[in-house]
Amino acid sequence: MASLGGAAAGDGAAATAQELRRGFSATHDQSYSQFQPVLADPTGAFALGFLRVNTTMLDLAVLHLPSAFPLWRAIPDRPAPWSAAASLSFDGGLVLTDRAANKVLWSTADTSASAGDRVLLLNTSNLQIQSTSGSLVWQSFDYPSETIVQGQNFTSAAALYTFDRRFAMRLGTNYFALYIEPPPPSSGGVAAAMYFKHTALQAKAEIAAGGGPTYARVEPDGFLAMYQKEGPPADVLSFDTFNRGVRALRRMTLEPDGNLRAYYWDGTRWALDYTAITEPCELPTTCGAYSVCTQPSGRCECLANATDGSGCAAAVPASVGSSSLCGTTGGEVGGLYWAVRRQGVEPANKELLGFERAASATDCEARCERNCSCWGAVYSNGTGYCYLMDYPAQLLVEGDERKLGYFKVRSLEEAAGRGRGGGGANGVKAALLAVGVAAVVAAAAFGAYRLWNRRRRTASDAGRQLGAAADGLSPGPYKNLGSFSSVELNNSFRR
Numbered sequence: 001m002a003s004l005g006g007a008a009a010g011d012g013a014a015a016t017a018q019e020l021r022r023g024f025s026a027t028h029d030q031s032y033s034q035f036q037p038v039l040a041d042p043t044g045a046f047a048l049g050f051l052r053v054n055t056t057m058l059d060l061a062v063l064h065l066p067s068a069f070p071l072w073r074a075i076p077d078r079p080a081p082w083s084a085a086a087s088l089s090f091d092g093g094l095v096l097t098d099r100a101a102n103k104v105l106w107s108t109a110d111t112s113a114s115a116g117d118r119v120l121l122l123n124t125s126n127l128q129i130q131s132t133s134g135s136l137v138w139q140s141f142d143y144p145s146e147t148i149v150q151g152q153n154f155t156s157a158a159a160l161y162t163f164d165r166r167f168a169m170r171l172g173t174n175y176f177a178l179y180i181e182p183p184p185p186s187s188g189g190v191a192a193a194m195y196f197k198h199t200a201l202q203a204k205a206e207i208a209a210g211g212g213p214t215y216a217r218v219e220p221d222g223f224l225a226m227y228q229k230e231g232p233p234a235d236v237l238s239f240d241t242f243n244r245g246v247r248a249l250r251r252m253t254l255e256p257d258g259n260l261r262a263y264y265w266d267g268t269r270w271a272l273d274y275t276a277i278t279e280p281c282e283l284p285t286t287c288g289a290y291s292v293c294t295q296p297s298g299r300c301e302c303l304a305n306a307t308d309g310s311g312c313a314a315a316v317p318a319s320v321g322s323s324s325l326c327g328t329t330g331g332e333v334g335g336l337y338w339a340v341r342r343q344g345v346e347p348a349n350k351e352l353l354g355f356e357r358a359a360s361a362t363d364c365e366a367r368c369e370r371n372c373s374c375w376g377a378v379y380s381n382g383t384g385y386c387y388l389m390d391y392p393a394q395l396l397v398e399g400d401e402r403k404l405g406y407f408k409v410r411s412l413e414e415a416a417g418r419g420r421g422g423g424g425a426n427g428v429k430a431a432l433l434a435v436g437v438a439a440v441v442a443a444a445a446f447g448a449y450r451l452w453n454r455r456r457r458t459a460s461d462a463g464r465q466l467g468a469a470a471d472g473l474s475p476g477p478y479k480n481l482g483s484f485s486s487v488e489l490n491n492s493f494r495r
Contacts, residue, residue: 016040020090028086037284040119044366048121058082071125073145074274074369076105108138149251150218160254166239167258174207178286191390194352200226200235207234239273257285282348289394304340338409346378346399358386365406376407
């Protein structure tokens with residue numbers, strides 16, 4: 001998000017309404033460069049309004065005015081450009097509309113909140129819709145975006161997402177965890193990959209089965225507490241300022257790099273108070289997919305070779321990238337993909353992965369190869385454990401030579417073929433089509449040359465060439481592993 005001028009934002013909120021009633025409507029005014037407030041809290045520290053995001057997009061947000069930081073955002077599924085003729089209205093529920101396109105961008109009615117009489121922004125930054133009697137109809141605290149603030153209950157019914165929805169934070173029965181999200185739309189072929197987990201110690205209170213849902217909350221004394229009911233917390237995750245008497249506004253944010261951090265406002269800036277992941281190789285954004293990270297430096301190299309790891313990820317179109325690895329022509333294991341084998345690698349998050357015991361590396365590989373939802377397997381000769389990955393290879397780190405990895409890399413050609421019936425990723429498909437046409441033309445020319453060349457050879461030479469070709473690999477960028485042996489792009493398993 002582009003930086004905002006805190007003073008300008010504060011001046012704009014000075015004359016802003018502190019309550020919205022039925023019949024309210026506000027039109028987006030493009031003369032505001034970054035933020036247009038429409039509702040303020042009683043202290044003037046927070047405001048609800050139209051926010052400019054990533055220089056070009058429009059969103060509805062609750063801003064912390066001194067820092068111009070959005071503590072909550074609506075994040076429409078299909079955001080409008082900043083230039084859109086948008087409006088915000090309230091008639092029992094809040095509705096963000098693109099009037100020119102005649103479509104609703106976001107609405108609290110999606111959460112059954114359409115029976116309110118007024119809208120208030122509390123001094124906690126909580127946006128509420130209330131009835132005349134004061135009963136709560138809807139509140140933003142129940143629908144966080146990427147941030148929770150102190151006093152806000154974070155439940156298993158909610159999740160924190162980064163703006164691009166690549167990463168998520170969710171609460172389990174007795175833990176919270178960070179996940180790499182599968183690309184939308186998901187058809188079940190890619191699972192969310194857990195890369196960080198914090199389990200409640202339950203030292204002062206136990207989490208009892210059937211005792212109700214758990215929830216987490218950032219507390220003023222500088223810690224994240226986990227509760228099942230009010231009283232002593234089941235867990236205390238302390239920040240740097242824990243019990244040091246620092247009284248300030250606190251927030252915890254899932255940031256674009258996939259890390260979870262906590263801050264407090266010291267009057268001039270957000271001071272860092274907690275970082276969940278401190279090792280570079282344990283962050284999914286350090287090296288990305290299909291790469292290997294060297295600890296502790298965080299140096300990256302591609303899984304398939306020793307080049308720099310910045311461009312290792314396979315660019316599968318998002319519209320088909322989450323489908324399974326099963327092809328229609330090869331039955332159970334007929335998906336089209338590369339097979340990559342690498343010695344001396346292991347998952348950085350192996351403690352969070354399930355494992356099976358396998359007799360050998362060959363046995364471990366076979367379990368993944370036969371499984372349409374398996375994207376990789378790592379076998380440890382030391383323990384006999386076989387770690388199966390139900391997501392594309394990432395979070396891999398250098399291990400000892402007893403670790404043997406087998407990974408599937410989805411073929412662009414097969415992915416594009418499956419996506420041609422859909423409406424998304426047209427640009428990618430067009431590029432793939434252009435590449436495909438060029439490849440066909442080149443192949444035809446090459447084939448004609450081969451035919452001419454073969455005819456001028458002697459019969460004995462032709463027979464010898466045909467015999468040699470029978471022992472080699474067919475040319476092409478991928479193999480159908482349901483019918484052929486796999487292609488090794490790097491070090492093979494050493495048995």
